[in-house]
Amino acid sequence: MPVPPKEKFDVPRIEEVFSIPAIRVNAMAHSKPFVAKPEHQEALGFPGKLVDGWQDAALDKMEELLGKYRSIRVFLDSCVKCGACTDKCHYYLGTADPKNMPVARQDLMRSVYRRYFTVAGKYFPKLVGAVDLTEDVIEDWYRYYHQCSECRRCSVYCPYGIDTAEITMAGREILSSIGIGQKYANEIIGKVHKIGNNLGLPEPALLDTLGGLEEEVEEDTGASVKFPLDKRGAEVLLVTPSADFFAEPHVDGLIGYAKVFHQAGVSWTLSSYASEAANFGIFIGSYENMRRVAERVREAAIELGVKRIVVGECGHAWRVAYSFWNTLIGPFDFLDPSHPVPQHICEFTHELLNRGALRVNPDKNDDKVVTFHDSCNVSRGSRMGSVPGGQFSIPRNIIKAACNHFVDMAPDTTHEHTFCCGGGGGLLTDDLVELRVKGALPRVQALKQVIDDYGVTHMAAICAICKSQFSKVLPFYDMGMDMVVSVHQLLGDALELDGAE
Amino acid sequence: MILSAVFSILFYLAFAVFSVGLVKRLLLYWRTPAPLVIPTTPAPLTNIGVAGRLFREVVFFESLFKGSKWTWLFGWLFHFGLLLVLLRHLRYFTEPVWGWVVALQWVGIYAGMVMLVGLIGLLVRRFLVDRLRYISSPSDHLMLLLLIALAGSGLLMKYVWHTDVMALKTFSLGLITFNWAPLPNDPLLLVHLLLVIILLIIFPFSKLLHAPGVFFSPTRNMADNPREHRHVSAWAHAPTTADEKS
Ligand code: SF4
Ligand code: SF4
Numbered sequence: 001m002p003v004p005p006k007e008k009f010d011v012p013r014i015e016e017v018f019s020i021p022a023i024r025v026n027a028m029a030h031s032k033p034f035v036a037k038p039e040h041q042e043a044l045g046f047p048g049k050l051v052d053g054w055q056d057a058a059l060d061k062m063e064e065l066l067g068k069y070r071s072i073r074v075f076l077d078s079c080v081k082c083g084a085c086t087d088k089c090h091y092y093l094g095t096a097d098p099k100n101m102p103v104a105r106q107d108l109m110r111s112v113y114r115r116y117f118t119v120a121g122k123y124f125p126k127l128v129g130a131v132d133l134t135e136d137v138i139e140d141w142y143r144y145y146h147q148c149s150e151c152r153r154c155s156v157y158c159p160y161g162i163d164t165a166e167i168t169m170a171g172r173e174i175l176s177s178i179g180i181g182q183k184y185a186n187e188i189i190g191k192v193h194k195i196g197n198n199l200g201l202p203e204p205a206l207l208d209t210l211g212g213l214e215e216e217v218e219e220d221t222g223a224s225v226k227f228p229l230d231k232r233g234a235e236v237l238l239v240t241p242s243a244d245f246f247a248e249p250h251v252d253g254l255i256g257y258a259k260v261f262h263q264a265g266v267s268w269t270l271s272s273y274a275s276e277a278a279n280f281g282i283f284i285g286s287y288e289n290m291r292r293v294a295e296r297v298r299e300a301a302i303e304l305g306v307k308r309i310v311v312g313e314c315g316h317a318w319r320v321a322y323s324f325w326n327t328l329i330g331p332f333d334f335l336d337p338s339h340p341v342p343q344h345i346c347e348f349t350h351e352l353l354n355r356g357a358l359r360v361n362p363d364k365n366d367d368k369v370v371t372f373h374d375s376c377n378v379s380r381g382s383r384m385g386s387v388p389g390g391q392f393s394i395p396r397n398i399i400k401a402a403c404n405h406f407v408d409m410a411p412d413t414t415h416e417h418t419f420c421c422g423g424g425g426g427l428l429t430d431d432l433v434e435l436r437v438k439g440a441l442p443r444v445q446a447l448k449q450v451i452d453d454y455g456v457t458h459m460a461a462i463c464a465i466c467k468s469q470f471s472k473v474l475p476f477y478d479m480g481m482d483m484v485v486s487v488h489q490l491l492g493d494a495l496e497l498d499g500a501e
Numbered sequence: 502m503i504l505s506a507v508f509s510i511l512f513y514l515a516f517a518v519f520s521v522g523l524v525k526r527l528l529l530y531w532r533t534p535a536p537l538v539i540p541t542t543p544a545p546l547t548n549i550g551v552a553g554r555l556f557r558e559v560v561f562f563e564s565l566f567k568g569s570k571w572t573w574l575f576g577w578l579f580h581f582g583l584l585l586v587l588l589r590h591l592r593y594f595t596e597p598v599w600g601w602v603v604a605l606q607w608v609g610i611y612a613g614m615v616m617l618v619g620l621i622g623l624l625v626r627r628f629l630v631d632r633l634r635y636i637s638s639p640s641d642h643l644m645l646l647l648l649i650a651l652a653g654s655g656l657l658m659k660y661v662w663h664t665d666v667m668a669l670k671t672f673s674l675g676l677i678t679f680n681w682a683p684l685p686n687d688p689l690l691l692v693h694l695l696l697v698i699i700l701l702i703i704f705p706f707s708k709l710l711h712a713p714g715v716f717f718s719p720t721r722n723m724a725d726n727p728r729e730h731r732h733v734s735a736w737a738h739a740p741t742t743a744d745e746k747s
Contacts, residue, residue: 023631068736070533071719077526078714081641082576084568086632098635107636120640120706128707129638152720155541157568159558159576160711161720163541287536287737323538326731327738340728380541383725388543416543 009434011476012094012441014448020087021096028097028438032143033431036181043190044289047179054178055133059116061174062109066117071166076113078160079103085154085164090419091147094438099144102154102164108140109167138175145171146182147435149425150283150316151376156416168425169285176284184429185280192293197242197276203229206272209245217255223497225255225262230304231269236261237301238268238345239277239321240312241464250467253313253486257345259495260488263359264352268310274300277317278464282324283426290320291328298329307336310343313486315375315424315463318344322382346462347384349491350394353401359496365403369456370490372396372408373443373470374418375463389415395462395487402494407454413446421461423469433472440473447479460487505672505684508694512676515701522705523713530717536737544725551724558721575622579648582616585609586655593666593673610659617652620645640707647696654693664690 038048051057066073085102087093092100099105107129114121114130121130131137150165175181191200201209210227217225228234238261244254261268274296281290301309309332311321321342326332332341340347352358372395384390392415400406413419422439450456461467461484470484545551557563562580565573589609592598624645627633658664665685675682684690703709716722 020632023635067533068536070530070535070717071539073533074530074714074717074719078708078711078718080708080711081633081636081638082565082569082572083626083630083633083636084565084572086636088568098632101632101636103636118706120703124640126639127643128640152541155720157564159562159565159568160715161541161558161564161718163539163720166539323727326727327537327733330731342728381539383542383544388546388725391542416541 009437012438014441014445014477018093018442018445021093023098023101024096025098028091028095028100028147028435029143031147031432031435033146033427033429034183035142036176036183036186040183040186040190041176041179041181043193044176044181044186044284044286046176046181046186050179054138057178058133058138058174059112061177062113062170063117065170065173066113069166069170071163072170075106075160075162075166076110079106079110079162080159082159084157084159085162088154088157089148089164090151090153090422090442091149091435091439094422094441095147095435097147099140100147102158102162105144105148105164106162106167108137108144109171112137138180141171142175142180145175146427146432147439149376149420149422149427149439151420151424152380153376153418153420156380165425169282171285172283172426173285176286181284182426184431185283185426188278189280189284189289189293192276192278192280192296193289196273196296198278198280199242199245201242201245201275203272206245206270206275210270213251213255213258217258221259221497223259223262225258225497227254227258228267228269230272231267233305234267234269235306236266236268236308236310236348237274237297237304237306238270238310238312239274239297239300239317239342240270240345241278241314241317242276243278243464243468244312245275247464247468248471249482249485249489250313250464252489252492253467254488256486256488256490256492257312259492259497260345260349260352260358263495263497264357269304269306271297271300271304273303277311277314277321279317279320280426282316282320290324294320294325294328297325302334308339308343309335309341310345310348312345313462313464313488315377315465316381317464318462319377319381344384344394346394346398346487347390349398349488350385353398358491360401360491360494361496362402362404362494364494365490366405368403368458368490369405369407369454370399370403370458370460370485371406371447371450371456372399372414372487373421373447373459373461373466374414375461375466376418376420376424378462379416379418395460398487398491399460402491407450407456409446409450413442419443419446421463421466421469422473424463424465428465428469436469437473437476440469440477444474444477444479448477451479457483458485458490459483460485460490462487502683504686504691505681508684508691508698509676509681511698512694515698519701519704526705526710527713530713534734534736535719535723536734538723538725538727538732539719540723540725541720542725544723546725548724551722554721555716558715571626572623575619575626577619578615579619579623582612582614582619582652585612586616586652593670594677596670596674613652613656613659617649617656620649620652624649644707644709647700651693651696651700654689654696658687658689658693662687662689
């Protein structure tokens with residue numbers, strides 16, 4: 001049941017026709033997340049609080065990043081202020097704050113870059129919009145680099161492929177490095193370093209949860225579906241976001257994966273040491289933290305002696321795994337080379353479906369009309385399968401195999417044009433609820449349209465953050481939080497399992 | 502005579518600033534590592550595919566077309582007008598003039614007008630759309646005005662106040678052959694040339710760097726093959742199994 005909004009802000013109205021808002025300067029200037037405590041900072045190798053001489057420290061860090069990342073250098077130089085990106089960000093569309101236009105977000109850094117690192121900005125600052133790195137500027141960085149979900153939507157439309165996510169990551173890395181990191185993300189990364197997952201769930205609790213799931217599934221289906229943990233010599237190591245272990249609707253997705261492994265007869269295991277697919281290191285732009293988080297997966301895979309690594313439903317985790325793991329923790333010469341490394345659970349399932357190895361009865365989902373939310377990191381930062389765009393067709397094919405009624409949302413809101421759920425990029429925290437609700441507007445708008453036109457009852461997703469975010473924000477728009485489902489929940493529900501298996 | 506000498510020197514200077522500045526910038530881009538595989542996907546899987554993507558980006562402004570039809574239209578008109586106009590100007594630097602340059606002369610004229618239309622469209626948008634007004638700094642307006650003045654002075658010379666093109670050609674050929682000749686003393690021509698000099702000088706220090714930048718943009722120039730090829734750069738790679746052993 002929809003929960004009436006308690007927060008003190010106006011939930012945007014869903015309009016019949018989507019229009020680009022006129023700018024409202026400083027509309028979201030009050031929005032900023034909690035600052036990380038010293039212990040959260042230090043666990044990640046950052047200073048505990050704002051350092052003395054922070055200005056020089058920030059500029060030094062910026063210089064370092066300019067030398068380490070071609071993207072940042074080229075992006076800061078190349079923007080022509082054409083404006084093509086200005087109406088592409090869901091946070092701009094939902095808040096109308098002009099600093100949430102991608103180019104304006106970049107300009108927060110570009111104006112400082114110009115001032116200190118370019119001839120034009122050194123001698124003619126006014127002319128080229130260069131500014132000194134003052135406290136006000138740093139505060140704006142903290143605000144607006146935490147109003148970007150690093151979804152890369154803007155990069156699709158930019159004639160030079162300028163990806164604001166790269167700038168946001170650099171901005172956050174500089175902020176963390178001078179002592180003002182974001183609490184939510186940095187605290188979570190610390191938990192992974194220490195315990196192995198974002199929730200800080202230790203092994204016994206994990207074992208307990210998985211045992212509970214085995215009982216639950218057996219009760220429901222009669223089949224003894226296993227949820228193995230730390231099983232040496234299993235064929236597949238499944239690395240999945242820890243939200244899958246207990247959060248709703250995520251856990252039904254985990255049950256779906258287990259049913260697939262069960263019916264396919266592929267031995268698999270989870271790892272208590274690498275019990276997290278999420279890697280918030282990407283969100284804060286820290287290569288080193290990202291590498292450390294990923295390293296656990298490599299170690300666990302070697303330790304357990306598996307042949308393949310499969311990654312569960314999670315957007316940014318899949319981007320890190322697919323695009324970065326080989327660099328961060330490769331080469332994967334200890335795994336079976338006849339399978340892609342890593343493999344997405346959807347790729348895994350899709351292959352089984354194609355081989356006819358799964359018995360699916362889509363009639364079981366006849367109470368649902370399903371649509372699919374493309375997650376930003378999967379859509380614009382990774383791939384599935386062997387052809388470009390497999391990340392769009394493969395999950396849809398799974399849904400279509402599992403459901404008789406599937407419709408897509410408007411084409412300018414799906415595939416590479418997909419809108420972020422509004423909670424990605426390390427913003428899935430209660431101190432940013434207003435931003436999250438407003439940022440969800442474009443997606444919710446498209447969803448409303450298919451609800452009205454086709455009677456859509458459920459929206460499937462393949463990302464733990466999307467699932468949590470929608471469960472939280474849909475009620476603000478008078479939609480049920482239980483509309484959101486995992487793709488593998490739909491498939492799991494449609495599988496014909498029998499107790500004899 | 503003094504005027505011709507001043508312009509000759511300015512041209513050499515501008516050309517030096519332009520080429521040295523640009524080469525330095527390109528080297529900087531070239532040498533800066535791209536540590537992670539970050540193409541905006543769906544992306545081509547091979548380098549040939551990437552070449553195709555860049556080609557479409559440079560020739561058709563593919564992404565801009567997805568982004569904003571008006572900006573695409575005006576931007577494309579301007580850039581391709583400019584390309585033809587530049588090719589038309591080759592006649593001032595070749596003797597005898599190449600056949601295809603001769604053949605292009607009549608197109609070049611219209612291209613100049615098309616270019617001007619594009620530029621004015623871009624400028625008007627910059628004033629009319631509130632989002633563009635917000636992100637524009639003085640240099641963004643001035644850049645357009647400079648180009649409008651450049652195209653405008655060129656067209657005026659063609660249609661209203663003609664200049665002595667033969668003398669101009671002797672001057673420009675003289676510049677490249679170090680065989681200096683006097684410059685026709687037409688105010689409009691001098692303005693036109695001065696604007697060219699300014700443009701050359703600011704090129705390596707301004708957003709005009711978008712021209713080489715697009716080729717270096719990692720979201721556009723990387724192939725989507727991270728699982729098949731391990732991408733490593735000078736600083737970003739894990740201690741591999743081999744490294745650990747050594
Ligand atoms: S990456 Fe996404 S959230 Fe960030 S500016 Fe671009 S469109 Fe907005
Ligand atoms: S689309 Fe690209 S070039 Fe145009 S304003 Fe945005 S970032 Fe700048």
